[in-house]
Structures are given as structure tokens and as C-alpha cells.
Amino acid sequence: MSLELTLCTKNAHPPLSKGYVAAFKMGCRQTLHDRVDFVSTTMIYLVLLYIFSTIFRHMPLHELNVAGLRPENMIWYLAMTECIMLGSPGGYTFGAHIIAQGRLSEFLTRPNSLSIFILCWLWGRTITLSLLLFLLSLVIVPLLYQAPLPIELWKISFVVMTIVLSCVILQLIGFIASMVEIFGPFSTQVGWMMSKMTFVLGGLYFPVIFFPLHIQHFAFLTPFPSVLNAVGVHMLPVTDVTILCGFLMQILWLAILLTALYIANKWMIRYVMKTGV
Amino acid sequence: MIISINNLTKTFTTKKPLSKKFLLPRYEKGTFTAVNDISFSIQAGDRVAFIGPNGAGKSTTLKMLSGILTPTSGHATVAGFIPWIDRKKLAYHIGLVFGQRSQLWYHSPVIQSYDLLSKVYGLDQKAYRQRLNLLCETFKIGGMINQKVSTLSLGQRMKCEIVASLLHNPKILFLDEPTIGLDVTTKAELRDHLLDLAVSNGVTLILTSHDTADIEKICNRVVLINHGEKLIDQSLEEMRRQYLRKKMIVLTTEEENPRYVLPVSWPQEGIHIRSEHYKLFLDVDPKIIALSDVISNALSQTNVLDVSVGDVPLEEIIKHIYHLGKNGAAS
Amino acid sequence: MNTLHWLSCLIAHNIKQQFSDRKNFLILSFVMFAQNLLFFQMWTIMFSRISNINGWKMEQVAFLFGSLTFGFGIFFFLMGGSNLIARQIHSGALDSFLAQPRPVILSVLFQRIRPDSFGDFLTGLLILLFYVPLAFKPLLLSMILGVSSGLVMVALRITIESLAFWQLSEEAVDNTFISAIIAASNPQVGYGPIAKILILTIIPTGYVAFLPVEIMRSFSMPLFLWQLVASVVCITVAVVVFYRGLRNYSSGNNIIMMR
Numbered sequence: 001m002s003l004e005l006t007l008c009t010k011n012a013h014p015p016l017s018k019g020y021v022a023a024f025k026m027g028c029r030q031t032l033h034d035r036v037d038f039v040s041t042t043m044i045y046l047v048l049l050y051i052f053s054t055i056f057r058h059m060p061l062h063e064l065n066v067a068g069l070r071p072e073n074m075i076w077y078l079a080m081t082e083c084i085m086l087g088s089p090g091g092y093t094f095g096a097h098i099i100a101q102g103r104l105s106e107f108l109t110r111p112n113s114l115s116i117f118i119l120c121w122l123w124g125r126t127i128t129l130s131l132l133l134f135l136l137s138l139v140i141v142p143l144l145y146q147a148p149l150p151i152e153l154w155k156i157s158f159v160v161m162t163i164v165l166s167c168v169i170l171q172l173i174g175f176i177a178s179m180v181e182i183f184g185p186f187s188t189q190v191g192w193m194m195s196k197m198t199f200v201l202g203g204l205y206f207p208v209i210f211f212p213l214h215i216q217h218f219a220f221l222t223p224f225p226s227v228l229n230a231v232g233v234h235m236l237p238v239t240d241v242t243i244l245c246g247f248l249m250q251i252l253w254l255a256i257l258l259t260a261l262y263i264a265n266k267w268m269i270r271y272v273m274k275t276g277v
Numbered sequence: 278m279i280i281s282i283n284n285l286t287k288t289f290t291t292k293k294p295l296s297k298k299f300l301l302p303r304y305e306k307g308t309f310t311a312v313n314d315i316s317f318s319i320q321a322g323d324r325v326a327f328i329g330p331n332g333a334g335k336s337t338t339l340k341m342l343s344g345i346l347t348p349t350s351g352h353a354t355v356a357g358f359i360p361w362i363d364r365k366k367l368a369y370h371i372g373l374v375f376g377q378r379s380q381l382w383y384h385s386p387v388i389q390s391y392d393l394l395s396k397v398y399g400l401d402q403k404a405y406r407q408r409l410n411l412l413c414e415t416f417k418i419g420g421m422i423n424q425k426v427s428t429l430s431l432g433q434r435m436k437c438e439i440v441a442s443l444l445h446n447p448k449i450l451f452l453d454e455p456t457i458g459l460d461v462t463t464k465a466e467l468r469d470h471l472l473d474l475a476v477s478n479g480v481t482l483i484l485t486s487h488d489t490a491d492i493e494k495i496c497n498r499v500v501l502i503n504h505g506e507k508l509i510d511q512s513l514e515e516m517r518r519q520y521l522r523k524k525m526i527v528l529t530t531e532e533e534n535p536r537y538v539l540p541v542s543w544p545q546e547g548i549h550i551r552s553e554h555y556k557l558f559l560d561v562d563p564k565i566i567a568l569s570d571v572i573s574n575a576l577s578q579t580n581v582l583d584v585s586v587g588d589v590p591l592e593e594i595i596k597h598i599y600h601l602g603k604n605g606a607a608s
Numbered sequence: 609m610n611t612l613h614w615l616s617c618l619i620a621h622n623i624k625q626q627f628s629d630r631k632n633f634l635i636l637s638f639v640m641f642a643q644n645l646l647f648f649q650m651w652t653i654m655f656s657r658i659s660n661i662n663g664w665k666m667e668q669v670a671f672l673f674g675s676l677t678f679g680f681g682i683f684f685f686l687m688g689g690s691n692l693i694a695r696q697i698h699s700g701a702l703d704s705f706l707a708q709p710r711p712v713i714l715s716v717l718f719q720r721i722r723p724d725s726f727g728d729f730l731t732g733l734l735i736l737l738f739y740v741p742l743a744f745k746p747l748l749l750s751m752i753l754g755v756s757s758g759l760v761m762v763a764l765r766i767t768i769e770s771l772a773f774w775q776l777s778e779e780a781v782d783n784t785f786i787s788a789i790i791a792a793s794n795p796q797v798g799y800g801p802i803a804k805i806l807i808l809t810i811i812p813t814g815y816v817a818f819l820p821v822e823i824m825r826s827f828s829m830p831l832f833l834w835q836l837v838a839s840v841v842c843i844t845v846a847v848v849v850f851y852r853g854l855r856n857y858s859s860g861n862n863i864i865m866m867r
Contacts, residue, residue: 015399022396030385040783047787051794058662058798067657105345106380110397111368117397189639196646204650211653273347273361275289276340 016112020120027124031132038132041086045133046140052078052205053145067210068237072147074206076235079137080159081204081228084166085195087130088174092191094122095178100185104272115265119175126167134163150235158243159234165250170198170227172257176264182271202228207236223253279449279481280342281318285351287311287337287505311337313505314351319498321448324475324482326496326513330599334505335485339451342483343373356448369398372442376454379426379434380441387422387429387437391444398445405444412440416470432463436470443474450475452484456491468494489591501598508598520594524568525587526559531580539578555582560589614710615718619686622721633723640727648673648735662797664821669795670739671824672817675750676793678732679758681725688722690762693769693850694781702857713850717766749827753820756839760815763842764788766850773853792816812842 031038056064056074064070095118098104107114138156142148151159177194181187198204201215202224208216219225230246289311292304312334319325329335340346342353344360344367353360356370373380381390395405413419416436421429429437435455442450455471456464472495475482486492492499492513499516501509509516528535536552547565551558557579561571572584626633651673655666684690693716696702705715732754740750768785772778792813799807799818807814815838823831 018399019393019397022393026382026385026389026393029389030382034384036777036780037783040780040787044783044787044790047791051791051796054798055661055795059658060660063658102378103380105340105343106373106375106378108345108364109343109368109371109373111365111399112397186635189636192639192643193646196643200646200649200653206650206654210657212656215653273345276337276346 019110019112020116023117023120024124027121027126028128029124031125031128037089038129041089041129041133042136045082045086045136046144048082049075049079049141049145053147067207069207069210070237073150073236075145075147076141076150077207077232078205079141080134080163080232080235081202083130083133083137083163084170084228084231085198085204087133087167088126088170089129092174092177092194093187094118095175096181096187096191099178099181100187108269108272113265114269115175115261119171119261122171122175123168126171127164130163130167131160134160150237155234158247159231162231162234162247162250165247165254166227166231169223169250169253169257172254172261173198173223173227176257176260179264179268182268197222198224198227201225203232204228207232209236209238220249223257226250226253278318279321279323280353280355280483282342282353283316283351285315285338285341285353286313286349287334287341287346288349310505312341312348312502315502315505315507317500317507317510319481319483321481322475322479323498324472324496325484325498325500326492327483327485327500327502328487328492328595329502329508333503335502336453337505338502339453339483339485343371343451344368369445370448372445372447372450374439374442374450374452374455376435376452376457379438381426381434381437383426386425387418390426390441391422394441394444400445408444408446409440412443415474416440417466432459432467435459435463435467439467439471443480447480449481449483452482452486454486455484456486456488464488464490465494471495489595493591501595503599516594517588517591520589520597523560523562523589525589525593526561526568526571526575527585527587528557528559528575528579528581529583530555530557531582535579539575560593611711611714615714618718619721622688622718626721626723633726636723637725637727637730640724641730642727644677644728644731645734648731661795664795664797667739668821668825670735671750672793672795672821674732674735674739675754675757675820675824676732676761676817677728678736678751678754679756680761681727681729681732681758682755683725683758683762684722685725685729686721687717687762688725689717689719690765690769691722691785692716692719693766694772694776694778697769697772697853697857698778702854706857712854713766713847746824750824753823753835756835757816757820759839760812760842761789761792763839763846764792764812764816766843766846770846770850770853773856788813808838812838815839815842 053075056071098118107117177190178187180190201219201222208219208225208229211219226249230250233243233246289309291307291309293307295303295305315338327335337346341348342355342360344364347361355367358367360367381387391409413422418436418440421433426434456467468491474480484496496513498512499509500507533555534552535557536550547562548571549560559571561568575581651669705712708715736750740746765785768788769781772781796818807818815835819835823835
């Protein structure tokens with residue numbers, strides 16, 4: 001039998017974007033196929049919302065009101081931020097696994113960019129899961145936790161947009177941070193610290209406007225509010241300007257992180273090619 | 278000339294801890310030369326075995342040739358590219374298989390990984406389907422490409438890995454220990470497939486393996502390196518001729534450990550003796566001592582049940598060469 | 609006695625092995641310590657704006673967090689195998705423990721120590737010292753309650769991990785435990801009677817924080833004894849579930865082999 005078959009490529013350098021799109025789709029498909037994972041993640045989501053809905057409902061109303069908040073806003077805020085956090089399980093370690101398993105070399109012998117390829121796959125996975133959880137929240141939060149959706153329906157498209165941006169930013173932070181794995185098995189520890197920073201400075205349970213002023217200022221100097229607060233803020237009684245500011249912050253951080261990724265990626269490849277990690 | 282390497286050298290810096298102080302550890306910096314001044318070239322269609330003991334520098338060289346590692350000095354071209362500079366352009370022309378690593382997505386069906394790779398290399402989908410069918414036929418994996426990778430056996434997975442590396446029709450295929458951990462039948466099958474592929478498709482194979490049967494079956498040329506230096510570069514035939522001057526006589530005896538039955542006066546010149554259970558192995562250099570003499574001598578000393586005379590196996594040759602290399606008498 | 613001697617040797621060996629790489633040990637426990645404190649900041653930030661949640665003030669939340677990490681830290685430090693059970697069931701790695709002439713559950717639990725849990729223990733200790741009145745009685749009480757809630761956590765972990773004997777996947781086991789820890793480690797306020805009965809019986813997360821906090825707030829001997837007995841009952845149930853599941857182990861393996 002002959003395997004002579006001239007193949008391949010229509011031109012010498014086919015568009016690389018096809019590979020990235022395929023990686024993204026692969027990620028989406030994996031999330032959709034992993035039903036056990038989705039069910040058990042939903043279980044965490046339900047438990048969390050139950051626990052915190054009781055907490056929020058038992059906070060003194062007048063103290064919440066100082067920030068103009070009602071328990072329903074808080075419940076929806078948490079429902080949004082947890083979409084992001086639960087949508088990225090092990091968000092800070094996926095990239096590190098690839099490094100730790102010595103798979104970098106495999107990706108290096110491909111025609112496309114190693115980091116963008118892995119990130120596209122991660123984005124596919126996490127955006128799909130986050131959006132699934134968001135869809136779920138639209139049904140279960142009003143039903144189970146008696147908190148009607150505090151925004152008009154047409155604004156949901158904006159929420160979806162910020163969720164996508166949040167996932168993109170979170171994975172970017174995670175991927176850049178996980179590059180420390182090259183120097184040794186530290187990425188788990190770095191991942192812990194990063195995720196706790198995201199919780200605290202991003203405002204996982206409570207919006208950043210709830211924080212003391214000096215912490216607010218500090219928080220907004222980091223990318224973390226763009227991951228969580230920017231999504232949750234849609235559900236708070238704030239002006240459109242505040243929401244727009246959050247969105248612009250996301251765009252700004254996206255640009256900064258993409259630049260950082262470009263530099264870190266270049267540096268990482270040079271390092272790997274020199275030392276053969 | 279599809280691959281040419283000139284004076285390729287790779288040195289790594291190493292850190293040796295001097296003090297165990299927690300806060301102020303001090304290190305002594307040293308260097309370690311993994312590959313030292315290697316030169317050779319490979320013609321298109323060659324099937325080269327790249328062998329040497331663990332830590333000899335095989336993988337380092339393979340990594341430099343596939344563009345993953347930048348050498349400290351020296352020059353190389355692979356398929357017309359300098360690998361570590363034109364890494365991404367070279368990617369379209371080479372395939373890589375690591376026996377101990379997987380490029381398939383563990384929790385997904387094999388076919389999904391293939392589809393993904395076809396997009397990565399920007400293959401024309403119709404041609405890709407045709408090629409996939411051909412490869413499935415050659416490697417007999419048609420039945421398993423819809424299964425999840427996690428459910429495949431090691432042998433099945435390895436075949437799927439190799440097919441994954443061949444989807445974009447590379448001119449050169451690097452295989453790093455492709456048969457490691459496989460059982461005898463699967464190994465034999467895999468070798469047949471690889472040989473078939475290389476011969477019919479003109480793919481240049483570069484293979485590292487510790488299993489000499491892989492080399493004998495698939496390759497037509499051997500490059501042997503040790504301590505980062507090239508010891509031997511010749512065709513398998515040449516190597517045999519040079520080192521197979523010697524013959525191996527195997528005697529099966531009634532006595533256990535027959536070596537100790539032999540008298541001290543047994544001729545020493547030109548013979549190397551080993552024994553195992555009820556077998557006596559004699560490596561004989563016929564130029565020094567006649568085979569018939571050795572056999573008749575042995576027959577008179579021991580109760581021989583069976584005699585066989587043959588070539589010294591490749592494994593013994595390689596062991597012998599390593600030994601020479603160690604004693605600094607490689608040439 | 610023989611078993612106890614073996615166990616102490618095993619633990620000593622594990623600790624010695626862990627300390628051979630002291631730097632790694634210190635880094636791991638310090639990072640865990642730091643991230644716990646960071647996480648705890650969420651509550652301090654919140655209580656800077658909110659005076660109480662249905663009567664729960666900062667002291668209650670601090671005691672909850674402190675005693676939980678304290679007890680959790682001790683047990684998970686020593687019983688580092690507790691979070692490997694499901695993985696080892698699926699990979700068939702329990703075989704090596706089954707071959708040993710010792711109680712399987714102990715071999716599995718004490719197969720290694722987890723250096724990061726030492727950081728949990730330190731966080732717990734620090735928070736307890738900081739928020740519990742510095743007197744002998746309340747400190748001792750808080751530590752005893754911490755140990756008993758740690759025991760309940762271990763029991764929960766063993767029970768959930770043992771569900772892998774009934775073919776529950778590793779990820780599902782992990783996520784179930786995360787749900788349990790979320791349910792247990794946050795202020796449990798304003799629960800109705802049904803929820804209260806649930807968390808004190810079928811899903812015994814109430815013994816991790818809910819009941820200890822009540823006992824700490826106003827000590828009563830019956831409640832204290834109830835807590836201690838309940839934690840022993842929990843761990844007994846966990847061991848029973850493990851051994852019940854272990855009977856499925858060999859048959860489970862056969863199914864995998866026949867596929």
C-alpha cells in the first residue's frame with residue numbers, strides 16, 4: 001500500500017487562527033461532555049448560594065442600605081462572581097500542569113503560538129462553564145432564593161459580555177502566574193495565593209464598594225476587580241456610568257495582560273529553549 | 278541532504294548547593310556538556326537509529342534538531358531550516374513522538390485530537406480525511422479512533438500517537454523510545470508499521486531506543502553516542518561486518534554453570550566465555566582460534582546436549598562498544 | 609498496643625521524611641498560613657461595615673474559622689492520605705495496603721503527612737489566640753472544640769471519598785467535599801428547624817461549626833457532651849462506610865478488567 005498523498009496545505013502558511021478556533025471549540029466540547037463535573041459544580045453553586053442567601057438576609061438592613069444595597073442585590077452579586085470562580089476550576093494550575101508534565105516541548109513543535117493555543121483551549125472550557133452557570137442562575141436564583149432579577153432583561157447581553165471578558169482575564173492572570181512552574185513546583189502555592197487575592201481584592205462575597213476606602217483604592221490598582229466585581233456590579237443599584245467604568249477597566253486590564261503575556265511568553269520560550277525544561 | 282549537523286554542542290549550567298543555610302543558600306556554578314561537538318548528516322529516506330546509554334545526549338540532540346532547544350554552539354539544518362530559529366516553519370515538516378508523553382487529549386476521543394491537529398496544521402479537510410483513512414488502515418486503528426484516549430491500552434495509544442504525528446505528512450519523524458513498555462507482539466507490529474511507512478512514503482526516521490530489536494528491524498543506519506560524543510556512525514551492515522568478525526557459540530550442557538567445569542588450561546586467546554544456567558556462551562574470534570578447535574575442545578570437556586553457532590547479537594556489540602568507549606579506545 | 613506502636617513509628621517516619629526537605633516543608637506551610645489569613649480578611653473587611661449577622665459577630669466568625677483550621681490542620685497534617693482515598697480506589701493502589709497485616713483504614717490515612725496542613729494548624733492557633741479571651745478555660749475549650757470539629761471534617765472526608773467505592777468519580781468526590789466544607793465553614797444563621805435537624809443528623813456539617821459556636825457562646829455541659837459524642841459517632845460511621853465500600857473494591861476491579 002502506498003501512502004503517497006500530497007496533502008496538506010493549500011498554501012505554504014495556512015492561517016493559524018483555524019488552530020486557535022479549533023482549540024477553543026475543543027475546550028467548549030469538553031465542558032459540555034463532562035456532565036459529572038457540571039452536576040457536581042452545580043451542587044457547590046447551590047450550596048454556596050443557599051448559605052450566603054441566609055447570611056445576606058440576616059444582615060442588618062440599615063447597615064446594608066448605607067451602601068444602597070438590598071439582600072437581593074447581594075445574592076445576585078454572589079451568583080455572578082461564583083459563575084466566574086466555579087467556571088474556572090483549578091484556574092491557576094492548568095498551564096502549570098502542561099509545564100510540569102513536560103508537554104511544552106510538544107507544543108513548541110507546532111506551527112502556532114504555544115501560549116495562545118493553550119489559552120484558547122482554557123477560554124473555551126471556562127467561558128462555556130461560566131455561561132452555563134449563568135443561565136442556570138437566571139432560573140434558580142429567583143426560584144430557590146426568592147431574589148428576582150434586579151435588572152432589565154435586555155441588559156443580560158451586557159452581563160454575558162462581561163462574563164466572557166472576566167473569564168478571559170482570569171485565565172490570562174492564571175496562565176502568566178503558572179509560568180513560575182518552570183523554576184520548580186511552586187505553581188500550586190502561587191495559585192493558592194492568587195486565588196485568595198482574587199477572592200479578597202476582587203470582591204467575591206461582597207462588592208468592592210463595600211470595602212474600607214483605602215482597600216478599595218488598592219484593589220482597583222490590581223486586575224482582580226475586573227475579574228469579579230465588574231461582573232457582579234451589574235446586579236447592584238448603581239448608575240450606568242459605574243458599569244461602563246467597570247467595563248473599561250476590563251478592557252484596560254485585558255490590554256495590559258496581553259502585553260504581559262507577550263513578554264512573558266517570549267521570555268519563557270527563550271528560557272525553555274536554552275535550558276530544556 | 279535532509280539533515281546536516283556541524284560541530285553541535287550543548288552545555289547546561291548546573292548549580293551545586295554549597296551550604297544548606299535556609300535563607301542564604303550558596304551555590305557553586307558548574308557546566309555540564311550534554312552534547313559535545315557532534316557532526317553528521319542524514320539523507321532523505323534514511324532510517325537512523327540514535328543510540329547510547331541513559332544520559333548520553335540522545336534526547337538533547339533530538340530536541341535541538343526539532344527546534345525545542347538552542348545549542349550553545351555549532352550549526353544544523355533540518356529540511357532546509359535552522360531548527361531553533363525557524364522553529365514554526367520547520368513544524369510543518371517534522372513529526373515528533375515521545376514514548377513517555379502523550380499529545381492526545383486524555384479525556385476525549387482520539388478523533389477529536391486528530392481533528393484539532395488537522396486545524397493546527399491548516400490541512401485541507403478533504404485531503405486530511407483521505408490521509409487519516411490511509412493511516413488508520415496502515416496502523417490498524419480504525420476501530421479505536423472513536424474511543425476516549427483514557428480507555429486505550431498503551432500499545433493502542435502509541436499507535437494513535439504515531440498517527441497523530443503523521444497527519445500533516447511530515448518529511449522527518451523523530452521517535453523517542455516509541456516501543457517503551459509495550460509487549461512483544463505489539464512491539465513487532467509497531468515496527469512493521471513504521472518500516473512499511475518509511476519505505477513506502479519516503480519518510481526519514483530518526484529513532485532512539487534501548488531495544489536493539491527496534492533498531493535491527495527498522496533502521497538501516499546507526500549513530501552511537503556516549504557522554505555527548507559520537508562514537509560510531511555507520512550503516513547497520515557495516516557495523517555488523519566490523520564487529521561481527523566474532524562468532525558466538527552456544528553450548529547446552531548437562532552440567533549447571535558449565536564455565537566452572539572447564540579446566541584452567543582452556544585456551545584464553547581470542548575467546549570470551551560466559552555461562553548461564555545450563556548454557557555456555559563463547560564469543561570466538563575466528564582469526565585467532567579456529568571454531569572447530571573450540572568446539573572439539575568443549576565437547577571433550579563437557580557433556581554437550583546441543584550446539585549452535587551464530588552471529589553475536591547486536592546487543593552484545595553495543596555493550597562491547599560502550600565498554601571500549603569507556604576505556605577510551607573508541608577508535 | 610501493637611497497632612499503636614506501629615502507628616507511632618509510621619508517623620515518626622513520615623515526619624522524618626518530610627523534614628528531610630525542610631525548606632519545602634516551611635514554604636508549603638507558610639504559604640498555606642498566609643493564604644488562610646488572606647482569606648480571613650474577607651470577614652474582617654465585612655465586619656468593618658456590618659455589626660452582626662443574626663447575632664454572629666466577629667468573635668463568632670473568628671472562632672469558627674480558627675477552630676476549624678486548627679482541628680482540620682491537626683488531623684489532615686497527620687492523616688495526609690485522607691484526600692487520596694478516591695484516587696487510590698480508582699487506580700487500584702489500595703492493593704498494597706490490603707496486603708499489609710494492619711488495619712487498612714489506618715494504613716491509608718497515615719500513609720503520608722501533608723505539610724501544608726501544618727499551615728492550617730498555625731493559622732487556627734493564631735486566630736484562636738487573638739480572638740478567644742486569653743484565659744486557660746476558654747482557650748482549652750476552644751481547642752477541644754476545634755479538635756472535635758476537625759474530627760468531624762475527617763469523618764466527612766473519609767465518607768465522601770469512600771463513595772468512590774460505588775464508582776463516584778474523583779472530581780465529583782472533590783466537589784462534594786468542597787460543598788460540604790462551604791456548608792460547614794460559613795456562618796450558619798437563621799436556619800429553620802428542618803435545616804437544623806438536617807445539619808445535625810444526615811449531613812453532619814453542624815458539628816463542624818454550628819454547634820461548637822453555640823457552645824462557645826454560652827457553655828452548657830449537655831451540648832458539649834453531645835458535640836463530643838457526635839464527633840465520635842461521625843468518625844465511626846465514616847469507618848463503617850469505608851469498610852462497607854471496601855467489600856465492593858475487589859468486585860469493582862473485576863468489572864473494570866472485564867471491560
